[in-house]
Amino acid sequence: MYKRVLLKLSGEALAGDGEAPFDNNIISEIVSQIKFIIKKGGQVSLVIGGGNFWRGRSANPEMDRCKADQIGMLATVMNAVYVADFLKQKGLSSVVMTPFTIGTMTELFSKDLALKYLSENKIIIFAGGIGHPFFSTDTVTALRASELQADAILYAKSIDGVYNDDPAKNPDAVKYDTIRCKEIIEKNLKVIDIAAANLCFEQSIPVVIFGLLEDNCIVKAAMGEKIGTLVTVDR
Numbered sequence: 001m002y003k004r005v006l007l008k009l010s011g012e013a014l015a016g017d018g019e020a021p022f023d024n025n026i027i028s029e030i031v032s033q034i035k036f037i038i039k040k041g042g043q044v045s046l047v048i049g050g051g052n053f054w055r056g057r058s059a060n061p062e063m064d065r066c067k068a069d070q071i072g073m074l075a076t077v078m079n080a081v082y083v084a085d086f087l088k089q090k091g092l093s094s095v096v097m098t099p100f101t102i103g104t105m106t107e108l109f110s111k112d113l114a115l116k117y118l119s120e121n122k123i124i125i126f127a128g129g130i131g132h133p134f135f136s137t138d139t140v141t142a143l144r145a146s147e148l149q150a151d152a153i154l155y156a157k158s159i160d161g162v163y164n165d166d167p168a169k170n171p172d173a174v175k176y177d178t179i180r181c182k183e184i185i186e187k188n189l190k191v192i193d194i195a196a197a198n199l200c201f202e203q204s205i206p207v208v209i210f211g212l213l214e215d216n217c218i219v220k221a222a223m224g225e226k227i228g229t230l231v232t233v234d235r
Contacts, residue, residue, distance in 0.1 A: 001040065001041075001042065001222065001223050002042070002150075002151040002152040002223075002224060003041070003042060003043060004042070004043040004045075004118065004148065004149070004150045005037070005042060005043070005044055005045075005150060005151060005153070005154050005222050006046070006047065006141060006145040006148070006150045006153050006154070007034070007044060007046050007047075007153075007156065007218060008046075008047045008048075008137070008138070008141045008155045009030070009047070009049065009156055009212070010048075010156075010158070011048060011050045011051035011052035012051045012052055012158070013026065013156060013157075013158070014026065014048070014052050014079060014082075021052045022052070024086075026212075027086050028086070028090075030156075030212075030218065031083075031086055031087055031090050033216065033218040034087070034092070034218065035090060035091075035092055036219050037218070037219060037222045038092065038121055038123070042222055043118040044123050044222075045118065045124040045125070045144065045148065046080075046083070046124070046125045047126045047137055047140060047141040047144065048079045048080055048083060049079075049137045050072050050075025050076040050078070050079060050137075051075075052075075052079065053079070054068075054071050054072050056068055056069075056072065065134070066134075069133035069134065070133065072129070073127075073128045073129045073131070076127045076129065076137065077096070077105075077106065077127040077128055080096045080106070080126075080127035081096060081105060081106075084096050084125055087123060092123060093121070093122045093123070094123040094124065095107055095117050095122055095124050095125070096124075096125045096127055097109040097113075097114060097125070097127070098131075099129070099130055099131035102128075106128075109126070111147050111148065114144075114148060115148060118148070126140060126141075126144050130143060135195075136193045138192045138193035139193050139195045139196045141155075141196060142193075142195075142196035142199040142200050142203075142205070145203075145205050146199060146203040150205060152205065152206050152208060152221075152222075153206075153207045153208070154208050154218060154221045154222060155191075155192065155208065155210070156211075156212040156217065156218060157191075157209060157210070157212065158211070158212065158213075159191075159209075159211060160175070160210060160211030161175045161176065161177075161210060161211070161229035162179055162191045162209055162228075162231065163175050164176070164187075164189075176229045177226070177230070178229065178230045178231075178232055179229060179230075179232070180231070180233075180234050181197055181200055181201040181207065181231050181233050182234075184197050184231060185197050200231070200233065204233040205233065206230065206231060207230075207231035208221040208227065208229070208230055208231070209228050209229045210227045211228065214227065214228075
């Protein structure tokens with residue numbers, strides 16, 4: 001079992017297949033698995049994307065990139081506040097931390113404070129990215145995992161692992177059970193942001209990439225069971 005994990009969820013994962021921004025059945029299942037991990041003595045933090053509300057400049061291709069990214073940051077805050085309330089309804093304590101002040105809705109990120117919350121069995125939801133444009137939620141996931149010395153990053157995605165090609169376009173694409181982080185960088189496999197992959201490699205943080213819709217997937221990944229693709233940090 002990984003003692004301290006950082007779970008990365010896409011905003012689209014919260015929406016499921018529906019038109020509404022949130023699918024409460026999916027979120028309830030995610031929360032139930034997080035609760036199980038906490039009861040087993042694990043420490044959990046989250047990074048949630050904002051794609052269920054906003055996708056880059058898709059609404060207006062002529063929009064300034066910085067402004068588009070700022071809207072994306074705020075979208076992740078909305079998702080974090082929603083999931084934090086869902087956790088509370090299920091008897092779990094959580095804190096939303098952002099790299100910029102948002103009144104009393106979130107707390108300003110502090111490594112020491114985050115580690116204190118984790119030791120108190122609180123779940124931390126990191127929102128707002130790193131507070132600057134041009135950086136993806138993958139990057140802030142790797143950054144926060146590095147700062148907190150996480151034992152692993154768990155990437156719950158719509159695809160069930162890492163393939164040598166896009167399985168949606170190539171039915172003969174081969175899935176990796178394990179792959180070195182260095183290979184993802186060298187082969188430019190677009191499963192996680194290259195900047196994030198580099199940071200995970202430098203800090204020796206293994207990554208588990210798996211499909212969110214598989215039964216008990218988050219628990220299996222946190223427990224070190226075989227699921228999806230394990231991205232190792234072998235040199």
